[in-house]
Amino acid sequence: MNKMVGKQSVSFSDPPCILGSASICGPKEAEGPLADYFDIRSEDPTFGKDSWEEGESEMIRQAVELAIKKADKKKEEIRYIFAGDLLGQLIATTFGIKDLDIPVFGLYGACSTCGEGLSLASMTVAAGYADCVVAATSSHFGSAEKQFRFPLEYGNQRPLSATWTVTGSGAFVVGKAEPEEGAIQITGITTGRIVDYGVKDSFNMGACMAPAAADVIYQNLKDFDRKPTYYDRIITGDLGKIGQKILFDLLKDNGIDISNQHMDCGIEIFDNEEQDTHSGGSGCGCSAITLAGYVLKQLRDGTWKRVLFVPTGALLSTVSYNEGQNIPGVAHAVIIERR
Amino acid sequence: MNKMVGKQSVSFSDPPCILGSASICGPKEAEGPLADYFDIRSEDPTFGKDSWEEGESEMIRQAVELAIKKADKKKEEIRYIFAGDLLGQLIATTFGIKDLDIPVFGLYGACSTCGEGLSLASMTVAAGYADCVVAATSSHFGSAEKQFRFPLEYGNQRPLSATWTVTGSGAFVVGKAEPEEGAIQITGITTGRIVDYGVKDSFNMGACMAPAAADVIYQNLKDFDRKPTYYDRIITGDLGKIGQKILFDLLKDNGIDISNQHMDCGIEIFDNEEQDTHSGGSGCGCSAITLAGYVLKQLRDGTWKRVLFVPTGALLSTVSYNEGQNIPGVAHAVIIERR
Numbered sequence: 001m002n003k004m005v006g007k008q009s010v011s012f013s014d015p016p017c018i019l020g021s022a023s024i025c026g027p028k029e030a031e032g033p034l035a036d037y038f039d040i041r042s043e044d045p046t047f048g049k050d051s052w053e054e055g056e057s058e059m060i061r062q063a064v065e066l067a068i069k070k071a072d073k074k075k076e077e078i079r080y081i082f083a084g085d086l087l088g089q090l091i092a093t094t095f096g097i098k099d100l101d102i103p104v105f106g107l108y109g110a111c112s113t114c115g116e117g118l119s120l121a122s123m124t125v126a127a128g129y130a131d132c133v134v135a136a137t138s139s140h141f142g143s144a145e146k147q148f149r150f151p152l153e154y155g156n157q158r159p160l161s162a163t164w165t166v167t168g169s170g171a172f173v174v175g176k177a178e179p180e181e182g183a184i185q186i187t188g189i190t191t192g193r194i195v196d197y198g199v200k201d202s203f204n205m206g207a208c209m210a211p212a213a214a215d216v217i218y219q220n221l222k223d224f225d226r227k228p229t230y231y232d233r234i235i236t237g238d239l240g241k242i243g244q245k246i247l248f249d250l251l252k253d254n255g256i257d258i259s260n261q262h263m264d265c266g267i268e269i270f271d272n273e274e275q276d277t278h279s280g281g282s283g284c285g286c287s288a289i290t291l292a293g294y295v296l297k298q299l300r301d302g303t304w305k306r307v308l309f310v311p312t313g314a315l316l317s318t319v320s321y322n323e324g325q326n327i328p329g330v331a332h333a334v335i336i337e338r339r
Numbered sequence: 340m341n342k343m344v345g346k347q348s349v350s351f352s353d354p355p356c357i358l359g360s361a362s363i364c365g366p367k368e369a370e371g372p373l374a375d376y377f378d379i380r381s382e383d384p385t386f387g388k389d390s391w392e393e394g395e396s397e398m399i400r401q402a403v404e405l406a407i408k409k410a411d412k413k414k415e416e417i418r419y420i421f422a423g424d425l426l427g428q429l430i431a432t433t434f435g436i437k438d439l440d441i442p443v444f445g446l447y448g449a450c451s452t453c454g455e456g457l458s459l460a461s462m463t464v465a466a467g468y469a470d471c472v473v474a475a476t477s478s479h480f481g482s483a484e485k486q487f488r489f490p491l492e493y494g495n496q497r498p499l500s501a502t503w504t505v506t507g508s509g510a511f512v513v514g515k516a517e518p519e520e521g522a523i524q525i526t527g528i529t530t531g532r533i534v535d536y537g538v539k540d541s542f543n544m545g546a547c548m549a550p551a552a553a554d555v556i557y558q559n560l561k562d563f564d565r566k567p568t569y570y571d572r573i574i575t576g577d578l579g580k581i582g583q584k585i586l587f588d589l590l591k592d593n594g595i596d597i598s599n600q601h602m603d604c605g606i607e608i609f610d611n612e613e614q615d616t617h618s619g620g621s622g623c624g625c626s627a628i629t630l631a632g633y634v635l636k637q638l639r640d641g642t643w644k645r646v647l648f649v650p651t652g653a654l655l656s657t658v659s660y661n662e663g664q665n666i667p668g669v670a671h672a673v674i675i676e677r678r
Contacts, residue, residue, distance in 0.1 A: 002467060004418070008442050010468050051662055079343070080530060088427030088486075089656035090447050091664070094533060098654075098667050103347050103530035105455060106669075108429050108445040116444060120459065127466035128341060129349050147427075147658075191419060191442035194433060315437075317428035319486075323390055325430070328437050330445075 002126050006223025008190050008216075015185035016125035017177040018336070019132070020071025021296050022063045023289035026141065026167030029281075032270045037293030038168070039066055045142060045167060052142030053091060059169040059285075060085070060096030060138045067134065067292075071173035075100060078173070079130035082117040084108050085138045086165075086284055087147055088317070092138055096169075102134070110313025111209075111238050112192070113137040114170060114288040115332030118309075121174040122186040122334070131176050138169035139283025148202065148318060161204040163240045163266055163282035164275075170288025179339055184299050188335040190223060192216040194315065196328035202314075202321055206243020206266075206279055209312040212329030213239060214250035217310060220333045221256065228258045232304035235295060236331070237287035237311030238266035240279030265290035265311075287311040299338045309334045341465050345562025347529050347555075354524035355464035356516040357675070358471070359410025360635050361402045362628035365480070365506030368620075371609045376632030377507070378405055384481060384506060391481030392430060398508035398624075399424070399435030399477045406473065406631075410512035414439060417512070418469035421456040423447050424477045425504075425623055426486055427656070431477055435508075441473070449652025450548075450577050451531070452476040453509060453627040454671030457648070460513040461525040461673070470515050477508035478622025487541065487657060500543040502579045502605055502621035503614075509627025518678055523638050527674040529559040533654065535667035541653075541660055545582020545605075545618055548651040551668030552578060553589035556649060559672045560595065567597045571643035574634060575670070576626035576650030577605035579618030604629035604650075626650035638677045648673045 005011050023038040030041035040062060046055035047062075060083070068075055081100065084107035085092040097104060109116035117135030124130050142152055144165040150156045177183060195212040202208075213236050221228065228234060239247055244264050251258055265287045266280030291309055298304045312331040321327070344350050362377040369380035379401060385394035386401075399422070407414055420439065423446035424431040436443060448455035456474030463469050481491055483504040489495045516522060534551040541547075552575050560567065567573060578586055583603050590597055604626045605619030630648055637643045651670040660666070 004468060008418075053658060053662060079347075084447065086428075087656065088658065089425075089449065089654065091654070091656045091659040094654040094667060095659065095664060098533040098535050101532055103532050104669065105459065105530070106447040108423065108447045110428065120444065123463065123466065123468060127462065127468075129343060129462060129466075191444070193440055193442050194437040196437050315428065315430070315433040317426065317430045319392060319427065320430040320434065323392060325434060328433060330443065 008219050009188055009223035011188040012126040015187045016122045016174050018172050018184045019175045019177060020067045020173040021292035022066035022070055022171050023292035024059050024063045024169050025289055029166055029168055034269055034294050037297060038289055052140050056092035056138055056140035056143050057096035060093060060136055063169040063171040064097060064134055064136050067171035067173050073132055073173060077132050078102050078134050080105060080124060080133045082107055082120045083136040084113045086144050109330060110315055111282060111284050112311045112313030112330050112332050113284045115311040115334050118172060118334045119189040119191060119332055125174055125176060133174050134171060135174060136171035137284040137288045139165050139285035141165045141167045144283060158278060159203045160278050161242050163205055163238060163279045164277035165283040166269060166281045166286035168285030168289040170292035181339060183339040184296060185337050185339055186334060187337050190216055190220040190333040192331045194328045194330050196326050198326050200326055202316060202327060205282055205314045206240040207246055208314040208327040209329035210239055210243040210246035211250060212331040213310055213312045214247050216331045216333045218254055220308060228256060228261050231261055231306050231308045233263050233307045234258050234261045235307055235309050236264045238282035239264050239312060240266045242279055302338060306337045309336055347558050348527060348562035350527040351465040354526045355461045355513050357511050357523040358514045358516060359406045359512040360631035361405035361409055361510050362631040363398050363402045363508050364628055368505055368507055368608060373608055373633050376636060377628055391479050395431035395477055395479035395482050396435035399432060399475055402508040402510040403436060403473055403475050406510035406512050412471055412512060416471050417441050417473050419444060419463060419472045421446055421459045422475040423452045425483050448669060449654055450621060450623050451650045451652030451669050451671050452623045454650040454673050457511060457673045458528040458530060458671055464513055464515060472513050473510060474513060475510035476623040476627045478504050478624035480504045480506045483622055497617060498542045499617050500581050502544055502577060502618045503616035504622040505608060505620045505625035507624030507628040509631035520678060522678040523635060524676050524678055525673060526676050529555055529562060529672040531555040531670045533667045533669050535665050537665050539665055541655060541666060544621055544653045545579040546585055547653040547666040548668035549578055549582040549585035550589060551670040552649055552651045553586050555670045555672045557593055559647060567595060567600050570600055570645050570647045572602050572646045573597050573600045574646055574648050575603045577621035578603050578651060579605045581618055641677060645676045648675055
């Protein structure tokens with residue numbers, strides 16, 4: 001039996017597997033340290049389309065189709081897709097997946113969407129509602145800057161605390177499978193609450209999200225009665241260097257030290273000094289392609305056995321920001337283990 | 340055992356119950372034909388706050404808290420909340436629920452969100468991942484016009500095909516319960532695909548959404564091998580008068596006549612002639628408060644035994660619209676039965 005664990009977690013008795021994953025990125029990510037791990041690296045930031053938004057949709061479409069192919073499945077075998085992006089009303093997702101003809105659950109968790117989607121995907125498969133589903137997400141530097149900050153043509157300066165939205169899309173096929181050695185399983189989840197520490201600086205997303213990451217990591221360890229050493233890596237989404245420091249401090253205040261296990265996708269995905277990306281990468285795509293490309297390879301190779309994947313989201317819009325609201329955070333934790 | 344049914348449906352062997360529901364609306368809805376069914380009717384369209392958006396958040400907060408109270412539950416007993424609204428990055432939801440401290444799954448299904456939320460809520464409870472969860476959604480005329488069309492101050496004219504976004508929020512407590520006579524159960528769901536018939540007119544949302552509604556209703560009847568007469572009512576969200584006609588035509592092309600069972604929340608919620616709301620009400624809140632207030636009362640009273648609730652969403656943003664994209668639709672069907 002699947003069961004509720006502690007206050008916010010679920011463990012799966014017959015854990016669903018990640019049967020296939022795909023990652024696609026833009027030109028800047030293709031020059032970063034993880035470039036070799038991504039399946040498709042485009043030199044064209046609009047992916048052959050006429051706008052940033054259409055380019056982002058094209059990325060999602062390609063990522064989903066490739067993930068299905070790599071899982072050796074057909075589109076018709078996918079019962080649901082759980083997907084979302086950063087743009088208002090999820091237009092990148094809508095126009096990316098509309099022709100796939102797969103029943104859809106649209107999600108918004110800001111940059112935590114990859115964790116939200118994998119959580120719901122694994123809940124759905126573990127409950128027997130589907131044999132095979134897809135979780136997908138994306139972000140695009142051009143469409144995100146236009147959505148949240150300034151049009152690229154404006155050429156605004158960026159403070160050192162700012163992160164750089166990753167142009168990328170990651171897709172995952174989650175399904176039932178015979179529990180073979182080396183299978184990549186989702187064994188449990190911890191779903192996050194919205195955490196608001198009163199931060200208002202949209203150029204310092206790391207500080208907005210770190211409290212939510214600390215909250216859900218703390219809760220995961222508590223619910224499952226584990227030490228950080230249970231995991232080979234505890235992988236946050238896009239806290240960047242400033243957010244990482246806050247995360248360590250908040251957990252240390254609760255007697256938990258994750259500095260030996262911690263990795264942040266936003267810190268890894270760019271060479272932040274060389275590539276002028278300041279505090280690190282961000283966006284739904286940042287954690288999604290780092291998981292699909294780099295992290296899952298470490299698990300498949302057996303380099304790592306167990307990771308806690310914790311993408312982090314900052315909850316704001318230009319409207320909420322301009323009306324003086326805080327920027328709360330949310331984070332969702334997914335336990336991924338090599339069998 | 341819960342089981343997959345047909346191509347897009349799930350049936351629950353031990354159906355979750357709607358343990359409590361709450362509806363809150365603004366001044367215009369309070370003058371409409373369903374006014375007496377709503378729990379809270381506000382004379383103040385900003386609900387005591389400084390902006391449309393903050394007012395919308397306040398509605399959600401009040402609806403969720405009242406639904407929990409009416410279900411005779413405590414906030415601490417709610418394991419997850421499934422919630423979303425129409426605004427970019429779900430800011431109405433974020434600031435409405437952030438202080439509730441409940442793990443959250445953020446959803447975007449445009450005006451179909453109530454169906455998406457109830458689907459995931461019932462899947463979660465039926466699988467044993469939670470004893471009790473909340474599904475909630477909202478919309479607000481002022482914030483939606485600003486988001487999708489023009490600021491209210493501009494005073495634009497509206498064509499007769501246009502709908503009027505409902506100011507309202509509906510919340511539902513879904514949980515395990517002893518199967519007593521008269522219990523309101525969610526016995527199954529049919530999850531919709533995105534359907535794009537190439538319509539581009541954002542002042543004719545009914546035409547954008549009707550094909551998706553027809554698709555999911557057709558699939559529900561096919562998956563469960565039912566006739567429309569199985570249901571006392573088949574209730575769409577906000578097709579309005581024009582969308583209703585298209586829905587009937589599309590289903591008749593497939594040999595299905597639902598004209599005796601059909602009800603559209605958008606048509607019922609306003610006196611469209613008297614209240615100058617043209618084609619009908621719309622928005623996530625339209626179907627949500629009609630369900631929470633009017634429909635569930637008919638089921639509780641025993642007037643109806645079985646309804647198919649099918650909220651409908653139009654997938655667009657000002658960016659996708661201005662870039663010349665179509666407006667696809669999506670709809671999610673939830674089977675609600677009185678035991």
